[in-house]
Amino acid sequence: MAIAQETGRDGGRVIVRPPAPGDIHELEAIERRSFPDPWPGVIFLGELAAPGRYHRVLVEPGGEIVAYLFSAWQYLDLHILNIATHPDHRRRGYARRLLGLAREHAERRGGESVTLEVRMGNTGAIALYTAEGFEKAGVRRRYYGDGEDALVMTLPLGAV
Numbered sequence: 529m530a531i532a533q534e535t536g537r538d539g540g541r542v543i544v545r546p547p548a549p550g551d552i553h554e555l556e557a558i559e560r561r562s563f564p565d566p567w568p569g570v571i572f573l574g575e576l577a578a579p580g581r582y583h584r585v586l587v588e589p590g591g592e593i594v595a596y597l598f599s600a601w602q603y604l605d606l607h608i609l610n611i612a613t614h615p616d617h618r619r620r621g622y623a624r625r626l627l628g629l630a631r632e633h634a635e636r637r638g639g640e641s642v643t644l645e646v647r648m649g650n651t652g653a654i655a656l657y658t659a660e661g662f663e664k665a666g667v668r669r670r671y672y673g674d675g676e677d678a679l680v681m682t683l684p685l686g687a688v
């Protein structure tokens with residue numbers, strides 16, 4: 529699988545690659561610091577083995593995973609299942625970069641849209657998605673385990 533080198537906003541070289549089973553503990557650690565309902569390792573492992581997926585991690589030159597995105601094809605929509613940036617590495621453009629990669633992947637494969645759910649109260653993430661062109665597409669009531677609603681946001685592709 530191809531490994532790409534990208535220049536981060538800080539000028540450092542960030543490697544983009546698919547996640548591997550050996551990354552799971554690191555992903556779990558970021559996950560626990562990022563979400564009230566973190567994915568356990570078994571879900572990450574299941575995702576690595578599942579068909580029709582597009583998953584990427586961003587790795588700094590020292591080898592530390594700084595951000596990741598997991599997504600799954602649902603017909604012609606690429607659905608973002610999970611996206612997070614390590615708390616010590618936020619606001620450096622990593623999540624924006626991952627969304628751009630997902631968008632490029634979806635466009636290359638003839639996808640019609642990229643879609644995700646986000647907690648209604650997650651104003652930082654909603655600001656990110658809005659800045660990247662996602663539009664509010666609906667609400668899923670009590671979508672999360674603690675009862676919070678999800679905002680559904682979608683990025684239409686191929687629109688002129």
Ligand SMILES: CC(C)(COP(=O)(O)OP(=O)(O)OC[C@H]1O[C@@H](n2cnc3c(N)ncnc32)[C@H](O)[C@@H]1OP(=O)(O)O)[C@@H](O)C(=O)NCCC(=O)NCCS
Nearest residue numbers: 562611612613618619620621622623624646652653655656
């Ligand atoms: C949401 C999250 C993934 C953003 O990651 P990030 O790498 O820090 O985001 P970026 O640096 O790529 O942000 C790009 C732009 O999005 C917007 N943005 C990102 N985080 C923001 C925040 N907390 N508040 C306001 N705007 C924000 C800004 O416009 C930002 O550009 P700027 O830094 O030039 O102002 C990260 O905060 C995170 O992991 N949060 C916990 C997990 C989570 O909520 N995931 C989303 C679930 S739906």
